[in-house]
Amino acid sequence: MGVEIVTEWVEIEVPGAAEPMSGYLARPAQPGAHANVLVGFEMFGVTGYVRGVAERLARLGFRALVPDFHHRAGRRIELPADAEGRARGLALVGGLTRDGVRADVEAAIADLGRRFGAEGDVPTAMVGLSAGGHIAYYAATEVPLAALVAFYPGWLTTGEIALGRPEPTIDLTPRIAGHGTPVLVLIGEGDHLYTAEDRARIVRESAQSSTRHEVVLYPDTPHGFFCDERDTYRPEAAADAWSRTVALLRETSRRG
Structure with a gap:
């Protein structure tokens, strides 16, 4: 079950x-001085x-x-994962x-600091899903993050x-x-958004990085394998990806 949590909608300037x-x-x-994690949403x-x-x-x-x-x-656009929702989501993305994106990420990090005072002034990592994986990846090029995890960006x-x-x-x-x-990229080899060359290019960038940069490729796995609400869900790949994500977030929060 984990620790007891509270949830709320907040407004960020x-x-x-x-x-x-x-x-x-x-x-x-x-x-407490809990590590901050921004979550980049899917296009929906x-x-x-x-x-x-979250x-x-x-x-x-x-x-x-x-x-x-x-x-x-x-305000608070929330789309269904059907054909109409995908069309609208693609237009929004x-x-x-x-x-x-840079302004939004910087504002979100600053808001956590203001909202929680000294407790909020801790390392901030980012986890992104699909379109949010791209958002998180770009954000990490502009804003120093404690860690970046990109699910099928x-x-x-x-x-x-x-x-x-x-x-x-x-x-x-x-x-x-x-x-x-440090970067962790998680991709299914059956993802329709990537050609073999696209995947190879991402792996090459990882190999050439001067810091920790890991790309995990899951065989015969489609886009969206982490979402347990859709038929693309793959439990084994999802569990492995989550385990790797949590391990990196915990490691980098301890460094902070």
């Missing part, structure tokens, strides 16, 4: 944004599934915050900009979305190493 950004916060009920928004991921992290003793990166397009090697331009985000990997951020 983002410089330059017309309205505050909502965020879903899950944290241990007992006060801050859904119940993503909120559940709650799992909180039960393990982390303070987990899911920023609503879609906040410039609407296509509208995310590098400047916006979408469009990382292409310029299909604004977040991947002018150069593909994978090309910015040396910046992550410059921050000293």
